[in-house]
Amino acid sequence: xxxxxxxxxxxxxxxxxxxxxxxxxxxCYAIAYRILRDMHAAQDATQQALLSAWRDLPTLxxxxxxxxxxxxxxxxxxxxxxxxNRRWGSxxxxxxxxxxxxxxxxxxxADRDELDRGFLRLSPEQRAxxxxxxxxxxxxxxxxxxxxxxxxxARSRLHYATRELRAAIEADARPTSPKERTA
Amino acid sequence: xxxxPPFEDRLDSYIEEGPAxxxxxxLDTVLAAIPSIPxxxxxxxxxxxATPMLGFARAxxxxxxxxxxxxxxxxxxxxxNIGGVGDQPSASPSGPASSALIGLATPSPSAxxxxPSPSAxxxxxxxxxxxxxSLSARITxxxxxxxxxxxxxxxxxxxxxxxxxxxxxxxxxxxGHSTILIDGSLAKGSTELSLEPGGVLKTLVQxxxxxxxxxPAPVTVAFVQSDGSRIVATPFSPTDATVPPCNGAGQAADxxxxxxxx
Numbered sequence: 001x002x003x004x005x006x007x008x009x010x011x012x013x014x015x016x017x018x019x020x021x022x023x024x025x026x027x028c029y030a031i032a033y034r035i036l037r038d039m040h041a042a043q044d045a046t047q048q049a050l051l052s053a054w055r056d057l058p059t060l061x062x063x064x065x066x067x068x069x070x071x072x073x074x075x076x077x078x079x080x081x082x083x084x085n086r087r088w089g090s091x092x093x094x095x096x097x098x099x100x101x102x103x104x105x106x107x108x109x110a111d112r113d114e115l116d117r118g119f120l121r122l123s124p125e126q127r128a129x130x131x132x133x134x135x136x137x138x139x140x141x142x143x144x145x146x147x148x149x150x151x152x153x154a155r156s157r158l159h160y161a162t163r164e165l166r167a168a169i170e171a172d173a174r175p176t177s178p179k180e181r182t183a
Numbered sequence: 184x185x186x187x188p189p190f191e192d193r194l195d196s197y198i199e200e201g202p203a204x205x206x207x208x209x210l211d212t213v214l215a216a217i218p219s220i221p222x223x224x225x226x227x228x229x230x231x232x233a234t235p236m237l238g239f240a241r242a243x244x245x246x247x248x249x250x251x252x253x254x255x256x257x258x259x260x261x262x263x264n265i266g267g268v269g270d271q272p273s274a275s276p277s278g279p280a281s282s283a284l285i286g287l288a289t290p291s292p293s294a295x296x297x298x299p300s301p302s303a304x305x306x307x308x309x310x311x312x313x314x315x316x317s318l319s320a321r322i323t324x325x326x327x328x329x330x331x332x333x334x335x336x337x338x339x340x341x342x343x344x345x346x347x348x349x350x351x352x353x354x355x356x357x358x359g360h361s362t363i364l365i366d367g368s369l370a371k372g373s374t375e376l377s378l379e380p381g382g383v384l385k386t387l388v389q390x391x392x393x394x395x396x397x398x399p400a401p402v403t404v405a406f407v408q409s410d411g412s413r414i415v416a417t418p419f420s421p422t423d424a425t426v427p428p429c430n431g432a433g434q435a436a437d438x439x440x441x442x443x444x445x
Contacts, residue, residue, distance in 0.1 A: 162194075
C-alpha cells in the first residue's frame with residue numbers, strides 16, 4: 001500500500017506526501033535525536049529531511065525503498081546539524097531522559113552519564129551506525145544500504161565506534177591521578 | 184553492590200532511551216511549506232545533503248563531465264579550422280556543414296563574420312571563464328526550515344558564447360543597500376562547469392542565525408568567485424526582506440551553498 005502512496009507523492013500529490021510524512025515523522029525524529037542527543041537539532045534535522053524528501057521524491061527510483069531512502073536523508077541532515085553545532089561552537093545540549101522521573105540508583109545514573117560523555121565524543125558518522133544497529137536493529141548490509149556506503153565501511157565504523165565508546169567509558173571510569181599510566 | 188550489565192546491553196538501553204514521538208510543530212511546518220516547494224524533476228541531480236553517491240564517485244563523475252565538455256569544446260574549436268573556415272563556426276557562410284558539427288554550442292547570432300582569420304592557430308583556448316556581465320542570477324524561491332532559510336537560485340548564461348564557471352563560490356547575504364549581512368566562505372572541492380548560451384544552473388543557499396536589525400529590502404544573495412568577481416542575484420521580490428531567525432546572539436551567523444548544478 002505504501003508504494004502506491006509514494007508513487008502518488010512522487011507525482012506531486014501533497015495529501016499522499018502528508019500521509020507518508022505523518023507515518024514517518026516520529027521514527028525520523030527518534031533517529032535524529034539519538035544521533036544528535038539534542039532536541040532542537042533533531043527537530044531541525046527532521047524538518048530538513050522531510051522537506052528534502054518532498055523536493056527529491058521524484059528522483060527515488062524504487063518506491064518500495066522509500067523508508068530506507070528517508071532514513072538516509074535523516075542521517076545526512078543530522079550530519080549537517082552536528083557540523084553546524086560544532087562550527088558555531090554551541091556545543092550539544094544534554095536533555096534529561098524520559099526515565100529521569102523514575103527512581104534510579106546512583107550507579108545507573110553514573111552509567112548513563114559515562115555513556116553520554118563517551119557517545120558525544122564519537123563522530124556523527126559513528127553515532128549513526130550505532131543508532132541504526134542498536135535502535136533500528138539493522139544488520140550491516142541494511143546499514144550500508146541506508147547510508148550508501150560499502151558493507152566493509154559499515155562494519156569498520158561499527159567496530160571502531162563500539163571500541164572507541166568502550167574505551168572512552170573505561171577512561172572515564174579510571175581514577176583521575178595525573179601520574180597514572182597504563183601499560 | 185550489583186554487578187554492571189554487559190557493555191552491549193548498556194549501550195542498547197542507552198540508545199533506546201529518548202523521545203519516541205516528534206513534536207507536532209515539525210509536521211505542521213513541513214506540511215505548511217511543501218505547497219511552495221517545487222519537486223525536482225531532473226532525475227540525475229542529487230538531493231540536498233542526501234546524494235547516494237560517495238564523495239569520490241561524485242568527484243569522479245564531475246571530472247568526467249568537465250573533461251567531456253572540454254573535449255567537445257576543443258573539437259568544436261579545432262574542427263572548423265581543419266576546413267580552413269576559422270574559429271567561429273557559427274559565423275561561417277557554409278552554415279549547414281559547420282553547424283552540423285556543433286552539437287553542444289548554440290550558434291552565436293552576433294558573431295562578426297569578419298573576425299576569424301583562416302590562418303588562425305588551431306590551439307585556441309577551449310571555453311573561457313564566464314564574465315560576470317554574461318551571467319544573470321535570480322532567487323526563485325525562499326524556503327523555511329526551523330532556524331534556517333533556504334534560497335533557490337538560478338544562474339543563466341545570458342551571453343552569446345559558452346563559458347565556464349566554478350561549481351562553488353563564497354555565498355553572501357546582502358541587504359537592499361548591498362551591505363553584507365552574512366558572509367560565507369569558499370568551500371573546497373570546486374569543479375569547473377561549462378555553461379552554454381541560455382544554459383541554466385541551479386543551487387540552494389542556506390543561511391542561519393541573523394541577529395541584526397531588520398534589513399532594508401530587498402534582501403538577496405551573492406556569489407563571490409575565486410577571482411574576486413561577484414554575481415548578485417536578483418531578489419525574489421522588490422520588497423523581500425527574508426533573513427534567517429536569530430538562534431542566539433552569541434553564535435555566529437552562517438551561510439553556505441550547494442554546488443551549482445544543471
